[in-house]
Amino acid sequence: MVQKQTEILHIIGGGLAGSEAAFQAANAGIKVILYEMRPHKMTQAHKSGALAELVCSNSFRSDDSSTNAVGLLHAEMRLADSLIMQAADANQVPAGSALAVDREGFAQAVSARIAAHPNIRLECREVEADFLTEALERNYRLILATGPLTSPALAAAIQQQTGEDSLAFFDAIAPIIYKDSINMDIAWFQSRYDKQGPGGTGRDYLNCPLDKDQYEAFIAALLAGEKTEFRTFEKTGYFDGCLPVEIMAERGAETLRFGPMKPRGLTNAHKPQDKPYAVVQLRQDNKLGTLYNMVGFQTKLKHGEQTRIFRMIPGLAAAEFARLGGLHRNSYLNSPVLLDSQLCLKTLPNWRFAGQITGCEGYVESAAMGLLAGRFAAAELGGRELAPPPASCAFGALLNHITGGHISAEAEIEVEAEAEDQQDKPAQGRKPRSFQPMNINFGLFPPINLPEPAGQRQRGKEKTQAKKQALSARALQDWQAWLAEADK
Template identity: 60%
Template sequence: MRWRMTNPVHIIGGGLAGSEAAWQLAQADVPVILHEMRGVRGTDAHHTDGLAELVCSNSFRSDDWEYNAVGLLHAEMRKANSLIMACADAHQVPAGGALAVDRDGFSQAVTQRLEAHPLVTITREEVTDLKGKIERGEWHSVICATGPLTSDALSAEIAALTGHDHLSFFDAIAPIVHFDSINMDIAWKQSRYDKEGPSGETAAYINCPMDKAQYEAFIDALLDGPKAEFKEWENVPYFDGCLPIEVMAERGRETLRFGPMKPVGLTDPNNPTVKPHAIIQLRQDNALGTLYNMVGFQTKLKHGAQTDVFRMIPGLENAQFARLGGLHRNTFIQSPKVLDRSLRLKSLPALRFAGQITGVEGYVESSAMGLLAGRFAAAEAKGETLEAPPETTALGALVGHITGGHLADEKSSFQPMNINYGLLPPLEAPKVDEDGKKIPPKDRGRAKKRLMSLRAIKDIENWLK
């Protein structure tokens, strides 16, 4: 007990990963000092000082653990007593088969749980010196979970420590619309294919239809609209999972119709016999149902242009925006070269990394790396050894991806990755179901996913024991 009381683990960054890491450590009876700079200085994307503030979306994506990899990751984290998942579940808002949250309630819950924990101390300060504090013996164990918005000073420190330049890309934020400004005489509520959500709802999204002429005019305006420019961020790649909508449009006029504006699985009740040429979906953003997020509409359009262009959408002609879209920088380290399988920096083992800075992409994946970093650090603090979860699990597959499973040779490019079944060891697709009935070839891929999920749940339960 004396070691733990005199040598807390220091966590840099109070986002999703840092908050989760702090919780896992404290629950393991290891004291934590959580350093968060918001409250002293802000970032380009955050609006509050709350821990685990969500900035890009309020969605944790699919909650279907049997057939969706991120849903499987949800399930594994719940079994590991995740703070992030517990608070997300407690502040869920309707989103079809997805897990979306009231972002303010969620952040407040995470903040309150950590503030109330007797082994967690939260300090509001910017940290810029990691190596010095470790080498001087001031800090014995550190988790850097500063996320994609790491300050310039700390970024320079991390770049020096890793021996490699950061890789940077744009990350874009979608606009949020006030519900009472949406014209529901044109728009309607429906989930794609009427898929039921966790509460049985089949109308979790607001849909705005476009005919071909409206779509073509919208694309023209999108392409012609003035864009924000960031000189110091030029010539860096976007992450394909969060592309600005105008960048997608630049790749081809039909790209959006096969992406966030695809019209499939939806029927306009005002004109049920005519299939819309394109559809814009909005997802509930808060528990009150007063705010809706424009799904897939991350943008780098200048603010004045956003209101003009997005009001061309039928149903949004009088839209009032609670938040307009924007861009922020995203940075990550070359984890396969510099981290070991317990997320320690090979050249300075007292320092771990967690969250999006490790090269995972997405809220849930970032939280998962915080969960693992916290558990690894807790085991180390107690003089124990904890191996990474097996790569048959979603948690283990992510660790495998970022710590060596990605690079085939020195010329390969390490890029951020969401969890997906392609990261897990494959299984042969079954030809018959559990009752011995033949599975049609078109359904075997789905059945294979379920088998992989069942295997993962069994293996994560064994690992947690």
């Protein structure tokens, strides 16, 4: 009989979730083997072999922890000594109220910390079905953090074990432009409403203005442009938080003008008397400030069409692209059916899942679930069970969504666009018809009742902000209490 092996934690996938899980478990004294198939085998979206490579945006979204759910998650992760947040803070670039990073510096920082950790061994090779067979025979403790771009062979092996078809959706990538190819006689630096962020100045975005005729011509070109065909993914939907720009345009001529191209809070520095009809914003993508990405411009346009159509934007007539946009297929589990509150497979408790494959959406959310999976596994290997964090904190609310598959029916907070570069959707106060990937939002938190100030009645936005602040304060208090108990 093969001896049961519990002293080593095997983690498959070196993205944000896998790297965070490895770091958390290793810091707890657990020996970890981290498997990453890149650079020997690449995905549709990755460009390097670095750990925690960011393949879409370089933004971690809002860093405001008092009234923004993702900013609150940032704060909770920092309190838990998150590797991902440490690397993000060390490689921050200006982005108004958002936390954006130099993507290469960020990935290099994560890779260096993992490589230097005495309790982590990194193996750069593809894990295939035979490894999972071995893991079953030897009772390995596993965390599968392979992300939405899991290799086909491993995905098939996981599907065989889960007995459930993976759900899937398309994700799209925005283009990146060389700054020195942008016409600064037309574009200007300004954050919307001159809003400053953790590393911002109020002038963190490049803005390209369009008048009404230019906007209408641009929308017409988007709609007529040749797109990538779905082919084998024909029946797969899009995630609403990352819609291709041309799909937004199909929803109505004004959709983009009230979305990523809204002109509110901006004044053309070259023509202060002219009010732009629409504005395209670009955000710094690296510390050198030589690369800028097109905010909200994920696309499935063919490459030749992208260069032609995006050069119609004033200021981008001579734009040179460091990377064009693209489309890839993301897969995720039916987690409420398959996973328990410890992120373990119900039918195979030795196996945990973490990151976007569990059905959370976003860099920060993915890393957060890696952090929890690493801590859960470390506690288990140390001979104790770690209770899940309370649903009143951001970690617990997100875990509850993943493993419970519902949104709080009582929550009445309407989540607005909380970061300049992110179109957050309102929290839906009802149970969804099917499990779908979701960003952290206050609609996932248990409701809180606030007493009305004496002689006053709060209404509208004032009441919403007060509720968010109260939810955030409660979350941080409960999270710190959970950490204190977890770290005993």
